[in-house]
Structures are given as structure tokens and as C-alpha cells.
Amino acid sequence: MRPYCWFKSALLVGCLGGHSLAFAKSGEDALVAAARAKPTDIDIDVVIEKLSRVIEIDPKEVANYYNRALAKKAQGDLAGAIADFNKVLDMVPIMAAAYNERGLIRRAENDLEGAIADYNTAIALDPKFSLAYNNRGVIEGQKKDFVDAIADYTAAITANPNFANAYNNRSIEKYHSGDAEGAIADSSKAIELNPQYAPAFIDRGNARRVNGDFAGAISDYSQAIRLAPEFILAYNNRGGARTVTGDFEGTINDYLKSMSLAPGAINYAQFHLILALRRLHRDESPAGLSKAAASWPDGWEKTIACYLIGDMPEAQFLAEAAKSDEPTMIERQRQSNYFIGMTHLLKGDVETARRLFLKCLETKIIDYPEYFLSQAELERLNGASPK
Numbered sequence: 603m604r605p606y607c608w609f610k611s612a613l614l615v616g617c618l619g620g621h622s623l624a625f626a627k628s629g630e631d632a633l634v635a636a637a638r639a640k641p642t643d644i645d646i647d648v649v650i651e652k653l654s655r656v657i658e659i660d661p662k663e664v665a666n667y668y669n670r671a672l673a674k675k676a677q678g679d680l681a682g683a684i685a686d687f688n689k690v691l692d693m694v695p696i697m698a699a700a701y702n703e704r705g706l707i708r709r710a711e712n713d714l715e716g717a718i719a720d721y722n723t724a725i726a727l728d729p730k731f732s733l734a735y736n737n738r739g740v741i742e743g744q745k746k747d748f749v750d751a752i753a754d755y756t757a758a759i760t761a762n763p764n765f766a767n768a769y770n771n772r773s774i775e776k777y778h779s780g781d782a783e784g785a786i787a788d789s790s791k792a793i794e795l796n797p798q799y800a801p802a803f804i805d806r807g808n809a810r811r812v813n814g815d816f817a818g819a820i821s822d823y824s825q826a827i828r829l830a831p832e833f834i835l836a837y838n839n840r841g842g843a844r845t846v847t848g849d850f851e852g853t854i855n856d857y858l859k860s861m862s863l864a865p866g867a868i869n870y871a872q873f874h875l876i877l878a879l880r881r882l883h884r885d886e887s888p889a890g891l892s893k894a895a896a897s898w899p900d901g902w903e904k905t906i907a908c909y910l911i912g913d914m915p916e917a918q919f920l921a922e923a924a925k926s927d928e929p930t931m932i933e934r935q936r937q938s939n940y941f942i943g944m945t946h947l948l949k950g951d952v953e954t955a956r957r958l959f960l961k962c963l964e965t966k967i968i969d970y971p972e973y974f975l976s977q978a979e980l981e982r983l984n985g986a987s988p989k
């Protein structure tokens with residue numbers, strides 16, 4: 603997965619939601635009061651310590667294990683959280699919320715089958731548990747089981763018609779399934795339910811981009827930025843859309859902002875920034891690729907950087923792109939064809955650039971930037987104005 607991936611906003615998984623448990627009463631009110639405090643109100647280590655002392659006093663109170671498990675999850679102690687949820691389920695085997703929470707942790711540990719098993723049990727115990735449907739849908743989408751994912755998000759929405767996250771998650775899977783209009787409708791519903799929901803604007807912008815509505819996409823990315831000014835993905839996506847429309851100054855500004863939000867990180871914005879700077883005959887140093895190529899670990903991103911700064915010949919770049927399994931090879935060949943095509947275009951070799959851009963389009967994989975950027979360059983070469 604590429605760092606700071608361009609188009610996908612994060613699929614939002616559910617947490618405890620409506621299936622919450624109150625802290626149990628105990629003989630030590632001060633300890634319980636401390637344990638009740640939200641993680642933002644008190645050091646999470648203190649919460650766990652207080653809950654552990656409450657458990658020593660009353661080891662049969664299930665709510666204390668449940669809440670300690672949540673605190674351990676917040677702390678990052680996933681193994682400890684699972685141990686506490688296991689204890690909860692030993693004590694109360696029919697608690698759907700505990701299965702859901704354990705499923706979230708198993709997913710975080712990349713135990714996808716274990717997570718699905720937990721969500722299945724949660725749903726069997728509570729057939730209207732919208733969060734469990736939503737969370738199972740996230741994993742199905744991750745596994746590219748788009749039909750099952752959409753079905754689960756639909757079940758989540760049926761159980762909770764005001765579940766904005768589920769609408770937007772379903773939008774993402776419709777987008778990947780080629781249903782751009784359905785994706786726009788679902789993201790729009792998510793925005794109607796939660797107008798402050800920045801990821802929904804990103805995802806609606808992505809679907810509008812697939813439909814060729816780059817002005818609409820830019821508008822949505824801009825709204826996401828207004829709502830979340832440090833949303834790197836929004837700047838990267840808007841930068842790409844601005845390249846399509848010919849707003850190269852806007853492109854440069856967006857990529858510079860993206861880089862400033864994550865200094866030193868591997869960021870595809872740097873590759874597209876250097877091309878925009880070259881197009882306008884600007885100093886290339888703001889892209890920072892020479893420094894990046896020297897400091898990044900060996901890998902595909904470093905390979906792209908080395909090619910773009912002239913440290914790797916074209917033939918070697920193409921050879922490196924072919925050194926992968928088929929799905930990865932196709933993605934890397936698409937990227938290499940685009941970057942080589944842009945290099946030839948900016949040097950005035952139009953015919954070679956045209957041939958390489960056409961190779962990008964031949965993949966018919968429309969949800970990656972190289973596809974629509976190649977399409978825009980071909981339209982410019984053919985005398986048309988991209989939308």
C-alpha cells in the first residue's frame with residue numbers, strides 16, 4: 603500500500619457505540635470515579651491501574667474487565683485487551699458488544715478471519731447490531747469482497763438509518779465496484795447526516811472525479827480541507843485534480859502543503875510536485891527528491907525518486923517495475939509509464955509521451971492517479987480541455 607495513498611479515505615469502523623456498559627458500582631467510589639474518566643481527561647495508565655484495583659476488590663464484576671479492556675485498547679496493549687475481553691466472554695458468553703470489540707482488535711492485529719468470526723457471533727446474538735455489520739463490511743472490502751461488503755453496510759443502514767459512517771463506507775465499495783453514481787449518492791447521504799464529516803467529502807470527490815467532474819471533485823476536496831485543515835489526503839487529491847484542470851500553481855501549493863504536514867515522510871506528492879515545477883520551469887528543490895532518494899529505504903518509492911532526479915536510466919526503471927507479482931507489477935508499470943511519459947513530454951518528445959500515456963489507459967484501472975492524469979495529458983495533446 604502506497605504511503606499517503608491518494609484516493610481512499612479511511613473506512614471508519616465502529617467502536618462501542620450504543621452497546622456501552624456503565625462502570626459497575628464498587629466499595630471504593632474514588633477508584634471508580636477515576637476509572638470513569640475519559641482517556642482525554644486522565645492518563646490512560648492511571649485508568650488501567652484504578653480499574654485493576656477495582657477488579658482486585660470485586661473480581662466478579664464484568665463491567666470492570668470490559669472497561670479495562672477498552673482502556674488497554676486505547677493504550678495500544680492489544681494482547682491485554684483481548685485477554686480482558688476473553689474474561690468478559692467467559693463470564694457473559696452472550697455479550698454481543700464484547701465480540702464486536704474483540705473483533706476490532708483482531709482486525710488491528712491483521713487476524714481478519716478471527717475478526718470476522720467475532721462479528722458473525724455478535725450479529726447472531728444481536729441481528730440489529732449495526733456496528734458489527736459495518737465492521738464486518740470493512741474487512742470484506744479489505745478482502746475485495748465488494749458485494750458482501752455492500753450487503754453488510756446495507757444491513758447496518760437498515761438497523762440504523764442515521765449511520766453516516768456506514769453510508770460512506772458503502773460509497774467507497776460502490777466506487778471500487780464501478781458504481782460512481784451510487785457512490786456519490788451514498789457519500790451525499792453521509793454528508794446530509796453529518797455535514798462535518800470530512801472523509802465523506804473526499805469520497806464524493808473521488809466518485810465525481812471518476813465521472814469526469816473535476817470541478818465538483820475540487821469543490822469537495824476543498825470542503826474537506828476547510829473541515830480538516832491537516833487532512834493530507836485532501837491536499838494530494840486536490841493537487842491531482844488541479845493538474846487535470848491546468849491549475850498548476852494550485853497543484854504546486856497543494857503538494858507543498860501536503861509535504862509540510864508530514865515532513866520527512868514518503869509522500870507521492872513529491873513525485874507530482876517535481877513534475878509541476880518542471881512544467882513551469884521552476885526550481886525543483888522544493889520537491890526534496892534528491893534528499894529523499896538518499897534517505898529513503900530501498901523500495902519502489904525510492905526507485906521512482908531515483909528515476910525522476912536522473913539517477914536511474916529509463917530501462918532500469920522499467921525493469922524494476924516488472925520485478926513483482928502480477929497485480930503489483932501492473933500497478934508499477936502503470937506508474938512507470940506515466941512518469942516516463944511525463945519526462946518525455948516535458949522534454950518535447952510528444953509521440954513517446956503519447957504512447958506511454960496510452961499504455962496507462964490500457965490498464966482500465968481508473969481509480970489511480972496515473973490513469974486520469976494520463977487521460978488529461980492526452981486530451982491536452984489532442985487539443986481538448988480536460989473537464
